[in-house]
Amino acid sequence: MVNSRQRFEGFRAAQKRADGYRGSMVFSETAGTDYLLRSYYDPKTGLRRQKSLGRRSAETEAIKAAFDAGRDEAEADLAAARAAIERQAAINRALGLGRVPDPGARILRALDAAGVLGHGLRVVGTNALFAYEAAAGIRFPVEVTTTEDIDILFDARARLAFSVEEDQDGRSLLALLRKVDRSFARTSAAFRARNRDGYLVDLIRPMREPPWKTEPASLAEHGGAPDADDLAAVSVEGLNWQENAPPFEAMAIDQRGYPTRIVASDPRAFAVHKLWLSTRLDRAAEQRARDLAQARAVGQLVASHMPHLPFDPKALKNFPRPLVEAAMMLFAAEPEAGFSW
Incomplete structure (x- = not known):
């Protein structure tokens, strides 16, 4: 898991850098003069736009050379990060770490x-x-x-x-x-x-x-x-x-x-909300039973493994006070059998 997190963080960083080079940078002739054009995607509309960075000169040629070199390096880093993710995924499958459907x-x-x-x-x-x-x-x-x-x-x-x-x-x-x-x-x-x-x-x-x-x-x-x-x-x-x-x-x-x-x-809010759902008579009986089981499981997890998230009514001030008081027992119980490491 530690290796997976590190490689995922590396992949996200490489992806973010590569995203910065989306589009293109080319010289294009207009009325007999070459201009350096930067093509990009408008974040509001997703449409492709173009912006002139000036006439061809030593400065604009250096800008384009730096862009091309940076894009090539970013693509190489992203490819390496993807390969590391693929290798780690094979290890994770072998170890049976997969959980999310x-x-x-x-x-x-x-x-x-x-x-x-x-x-x-x-x-x-x-x-x-x-x-x-x-x-x-x-x-x-x-x-x-x-x-x-x-x-x-x-x-x-x-x-x-x-x-x-x-x-x-x-x-x-x-x-x-x-x-x-x-x-x-x-x-x-x-x-x-x-x-x-x-x-x-x-x-x-x-x-x-x-x-x-x-x-x-x-x-x-x-x-x-x-x-x-x-x-x-x-x-x-x-x-x-x-x-x-x-x-x-x-x-x-x-x-x-x-x-x-x-x-x-926040898992504390999840647990309290699920406790509330377990009392709703407009939900089917099997749903209410599952809601209560999930509320208890998350409450016990927070109490046992997340000391940085203590049960604090101030952190749950968006909930009605009676519901928060009723949920206190979720975060005080000892872990039940069924948890595994």
């Missing part, structure tokens, strides 16, 4: 590459547990982590900033999902997409007060590109608690051995 991991990497993971979108629900356990160096029992879907929380208050590699046609959640698997399609429920294997993606958002308050419901509406078929987030009561919680980021390993960045909510 492959479909969800691919989706998370697509959101991360697009620049929206942690910037308007975060993971809630069962997949968040893979971030918590990876950060703590333990494994939850399988009965609380089994999942065939992924819940994505959409915070319309955040400013979406798609990465420069995303063209105008790739700036919706459904378009990003189809880059992962072309079979993804929106279901009759506008907030949900399903692929041919039955894997589900739900886009959800908090219920606002007052309920009729308007805000963008999709990535396409909020800084993306027009897409009438994009997923439209459904409003869910209680999600404002996770939305307002500090983000929690960790690198986990997927079932194929590859690193996956996950951005979720």
Whole structure:
């Protein structure tokens, strides 16, 4: 895991540097004079733009030479970083370190590459547990982590900033999902997409007060590109608690051995929210039982393995006081059998 984190950090650094060289730098003749043109992608629209850096001269030729040399070096570094990730993934598979289901991991990497993971979108629900356990160096029992879907929380208050590699046609959640698997399609429920294997993606958002308050419901509406078929987030009561919680980021390993960045909510907020869900009579009995099991598992993990995140009512001030007081027992219990290292 230590090696995987180090190599993933190296890969992300190499990727960021290579991204800085996207586009091109060429001399182009206009009215008999050569000009140095820098082509780039507009971060707001994803469209390709050009900017003149001046007439051909010793200075502009040096600028182009430095750009070409820097791009070649960045591409070589990125190729080496990818190769290191591939070697590490093989080791991780052999050691059985993979935890994150492959479909969800691919989706998370697509959101991360697009620049929206942690910037308007975060993971809630069962997949968040893979971030918590990876950060703590333990494994939850399988009965609380089994999942065939992924819940994505959409915070319309955040400013979406798609990465420069995303063209105008790739700036919706459904378009990003189809880059992962072309079979993804929106279901009759506008907030949900399903692929041919039955894997589900739900886009959800908090219920606002007052309920009729308007805000963008999709990535396409909020800084993306027009897409009438994009997923439209459904409003869910209680999600404002996770939305307002500090983000929690960790690198986990997927079932194929590859690193996956996950951005979720503070695990304390996750546990308290799940405890609240376990009391909701509008949820099925098996859902409430799973909610309670997950609340207990995450509470025990925080208490035993995350001393930097103590149970502090001030850190949970967005929750109703009675709920925070009821959740105190989650963070005081001894770890149950089922955790493994």
